[in-house]
Amino acid sequence: MRLYVSGIGTLGPGLGSWSECRAVLAGERAYCEGPPPEPNASVLPPNERRRSSEIVRWAVHVAQEAMQQAEADAHEVVSVFASSDGETDVLDRLCTALAMPQRVISPTLFHHSVHNAAAGYWGIATGSQQSSTALCCYDSSFGAGLLEAVAYAHMEGRAVLLVTYDFPPPPPLYVARPLRGGFAAALVLTGAPAKQSLAQLDLTLSNDLSEEVTSMDDAQLEALRGGNPAARSLPLLSAIARERPRVVRLEYLGDQHLLIQVMPCPS
């Protein structure tokens, strides 16, 4: 099933934007892990920006970057938000409060605890009434989001914004889910090519697990890929950055692989 990438946004340690990330992934610059950058997410109104969690701002930031690059109108674009662990900071604060005798939790904290918080904030920021899905598939969340996005682009004939994001949880939960990063990436995907198209993707599901999934050459990037479900998108982003035909193989739940034939689009 074919689709086209017309915009990309990224945020990660040492990967402040797609232009920075692209240069690293294309091998033009060495990767230097560095501290995580501050998300801008200027599309959020000041009130919402203040209320939102850092995770929401990361997701909204990369969504905004990808949409700008694609010159896409949020009112026309369906969104898919894929995250394995979502709002773990909010969860930590909720569960801490609920473990106290008084069990007082703030209404704002409660409505921020939903897995679709980032999707909700994106909708509020843009006023988009298009369908929005928030999903989880543990370590395969990016792959699941890609499947949902491809199916949407083809079956409904709409452009799709796919956002994936995951963060290391705060200390007590970290032991249960020791993620690296954080990392967030967004792709604007369309069923037909456009002048902004960066790459063409042909996606198939395969039951043949005999070949290894695609890994990263750089050891630090490979550690990020292996340690953060959202960073499972790095091999695909890398193939797009290199602008050469390549097959990317992503693990999908240990039972299937997602095969993505990546072809650069003429610029």
Added chain:
Amino acid sequence: MPPDPRSMTPLILSRYTVVSALGKGLDETYRALRDRRSGLRPCDFEDVGIKTYIGRVDGLEDWPVWGGPTSSELAQFDCRNNRLALFGLQQDGFTHAAIEARERYGAHRVAVILGTSTSGILETEHAYRRRDPSTGALPASYVTRYRETHNMFSVAHFVRSYLGLKGPAMVISTACSSSAKVFATAARFIEAGFCDAAVVGGVDSLCLTILYGFASLGLTSSSPCRPCDEDRDGLTLGEAAGFALLEKPEHAGHPGMVALLGYGESCDGYHMSHPHPEGIGAIRAMQEALMRSGLAPEDIDYINLHGTATKANDSIEDKAVSSVCGPSTLCSSTKGWTGHTLGAAGITEAVIAALCLTRSFIPGTLNTTRVDPSLRAHVLLENREQPVRRVLSNIFGFGGNNCSLILGTL
């Protein structure tokens, strides 16, 4: 403007079931609806001290759900949410039907797409009470099972492990609309050829987060909820698990079977926990569902409202429903029976819609004595026995996330 939604080929619900405060399986659910017996009771969940009612499923605390030959493999999934999922899988021959589908299509060709809003969060709530006093560490027994209990994917992981399925899987977690949206995703996956059939559904179980959270928003009623009543004062929370096996009609269809005819998804783009005042997202979801099904508003025999019994939801939904379908289509909310089962509301009410279609009845609105005179839609209070061919089911959630489904008989 985006393109109009394409019409869809109906998908058969070749098997379906639900467990809620009304009982286990289709017969118990139908009898409670027919006899107007509510599943709501004064809150007796753990030591929760909120003056409210709940729709609790009996037996989840002590029933030996994990017995039998598969127990050691599946024991790691043990938590209230997955126990409730297992209750659901064991009703109405659902497990048998899913395994038959696995054998017919192949394990890789059957998807598992489920909804939940809070997954096994209760395990985390309990673990936070048992932190090591000196280090703050969570108990090891919790840490090693986070993936199988609390992570949002846990319930789909459990269900596909239990049924031996290897196809595409995911959990959709868009608060209350979660297990309505699973139908839309499954329909796209089947049409895209990612799978031949899909186990869809949703599971959400009671926990402190939702009980104290909804109370903090001032949205819980101190009495059993009264949807659309002029004196309605909030919702009642419940828990449920429901499943449906979706297949193409050429594989499973015959006249009289229940089918998904249309779906519509939208967002309000307005507020995290308050619906858009004009219901524009709700209107869009209903209109898209109608367009996709190729039906006109007058073809709908009954609308199962989201009808949470909050002041805002019921009046805004009424605006949306009467603007799309006019004032004469019969409407009711069944939340006076089940409570609001959040991420399981979509599947619970889809199964209730299927019962309306197959047993020729329309439930009224339980607990409601006088319909709010400001509402324009035709809100039914008493049950009716009559043939039903098309049902529209509305589900709206936090984050302004909306989904409407249309079910009918072939």
